[in-house]
Amino acid sequence: MCLAIPARVIELTGGDGARVDFGGVRREISLALVDDVSVGDYVIVHVGYALSRLDAEEAERTLALFAEAGIDVVGTGADGAVP
Amino acid sequence: MKYVDEFRDGALARKLAAAIRAEVAPDRRYAFMEFCGGHTHAISRYGVTDLLPPNVRMIHGPGCPVCVLPIGRIDMAIRLGLESGATIVSYGDCLRVPASGGLSLLKAKARGADIRMIYSAADALALAQKLPSRQVVFFAIGFETTTPPTALVIRQAQALGLGNFSVLCNHVLTPSAIISILESPDVRELGTVPLDGFIGPAHVSTVIGSRPYAFFAEEYRKPVVIAGFEPLDVMQAVRMLVRQVNQRRAEVENEFTRAVTEDGNLKAQALVAEVFELRRSFEWRGLGHVPYSALKIRRAFADFDAEVRFGLDYVAVADNKACECGAILRGVRKPTDCRIFGTVCTPENPMGSCMVSSEGACAAHYNFGRFRDVPVVAA
Ligand code: SF4
Numbered sequence: 001m002c003l004a005i006p007a008r009v010i011e012l013t014g015g016d017g018a019r020v021d022f023g024g025v026r027r028e029i030s031l032a033l034v035d036d037v038s039v040g041d042y043v044i045v046h047v048g049y050a051l052s053r054l055d056a057e058e059a060e061r062t063l064a065l066f067a068e069a070g071i072d073v074v075g076t077g078a079d080g081a082v083p
Numbered sequence: 084m085k086y087v088d089e090f091r092d093g094a095l096a097r098k099l100a101a102a103i104r105a106e107v108a109p110d111r112r113y114a115f116m117e118f119c120g121g122h123t124h125a126i127s128r129y130g131v132t133d134l135l136p137p138n139v140r141m142i143h144g145p146g147c148p149v150c151v152l153p154i155g156r157i158d159m160a161i162r163l164g165l166e167s168g169a170t171i172v173s174y175g176d177c178l179r180v181p182a183s184g185g186l187s188l189l190k191a192k193a194r195g196a197d198i199r200m201i202y203s204a205a206d207a208l209a210l211a212q213k214l215p216s217r218q219v220v221f222f223a224i225g226f227e228t229t230t231p232p233t234a235l236v237i238r239q240a241q242a243l244g245l246g247n248f249s250v251l252c253n254h255v256l257t258p259s260a261i262i263s264i265l266e267s268p269d270v271r272e273l274g275t276v277p278l279d280g281f282i283g284p285a286h287v288s289t290v291i292g293s294r295p296y297a298f299f300a301e302e303y304r305k306p307v308v309i310a311g312f313e314p315l316d317v318m319q320a321v322r323m324l325v326r327q328v329n330q331r332r333a334e335v336e337n338e339f340t341r342a343v344t345e346d347g348n349l350k351a352q353a354l355v356a357e358v359f360e361l362r363r364s365f366e367w368r369g370l371g372h373v374p375y376s377a378l379k380i381r382r383a384f385a386d387f388d389a390e391v392r393f394g395l396d397y398v399a400v401a402d403n404k405a406c407e408c409g410a411i412l413r414g415v416r417k418p419t420d421c422r423i424f425g426t427v428c429t430p431e432n433p434m435g436s437c438m439v440s441s442e443g444a445c446a447a448h449y450n451f452g453r454f455r456d457v458p459v460v461a462a
Contacts, residue, residue, distance in 0.1 A: 051290055063090075066319060067095070069101070
């Protein structure tokens, strides 16, 4: 039911409308449920409506947490030593 | 693609898997329910289960909107389409769900009903404007993500004074379904569904925020981690849940901070509150009647309520006897426990709702996981 991937806003088409790009697939969606979205922003779209905007800084932070996984493994080790 | 590729990175996935392996207590079993069908799909598609240690088990929850819709609700739309001649529009997956008498909305179309597929609520409204001489009924389903668009078009229809548009509302609420699972005998008394925590839905949480889950953490002592839909998001969430269990914490944590805030989407929430109110009770497939678990259209918008306009009544109908969807939605059974899984029941010819949408547990297992459990026999 939902294309669960983020879309990049490429054009504001007037009213609440916008054209977005889902990694190559372009669609008309509605921005009626979100405020202050501009061209270049990434949004989460569900059944043709943007539900929220993606926060670039938070995304970086989450990726940094993933990257820590490698370090943790070394830290805890198989012998169960606590870092 | 930004926000996608980096959250699907295979090398990082293996690192996260190693981190999870290092953190689980070898003598303990962990069982986590992913509530949302989008997570079920991601877990099956990317083989996340194969990356997890054997003592971490993922249980599918009742978060696929098409799956939880009971037969009786689809029958209402089919009857309306066949008997009153109204045009029924809905999202694609809804049209294929098996209903009474061997019918589905699609099969009703073959019998002459005017049934059409739409991509968004706006399409439903636009169709009503295009066909002023026909009654257009939007068969609206879904959790908190699809409800705000439905609210929006009802309000627009009122503003436009459209006399030929109405909504058959089946919108349901995530927190009520989680409570129903936690209160079920399987979890509370029988222990047939061990549950150590939940992966909180991604899109639903963008709308309702992380706050509504605090109740589960406090009242039921179950950790909740809200996660995005990419495989690394799910793995990180599992890692956070394992950590909470190990440290005997039960908190709401948010892995999906790039899209989910504590408050959620206030604009969408206000719109939903304006147009909808709670139903006293609603029947779910698998969960039965769940109090205050669904929405109905407020009186102020009664002109756009198909149940009022056409005097529709809900008649409960038992599921197909062979189908285990009900038990699967409660987390009690797995798709492969069903005798007709993959033989009689396939995505091309679904017997139950869980085989219809790609978010359904049976369809996800059929499409991505069904060969994993098949033993390899030497010729
Ligand atoms: S395989 Fe088909 S019949 Fe069996 S539980 Fe799944 S959807 Fe129902």
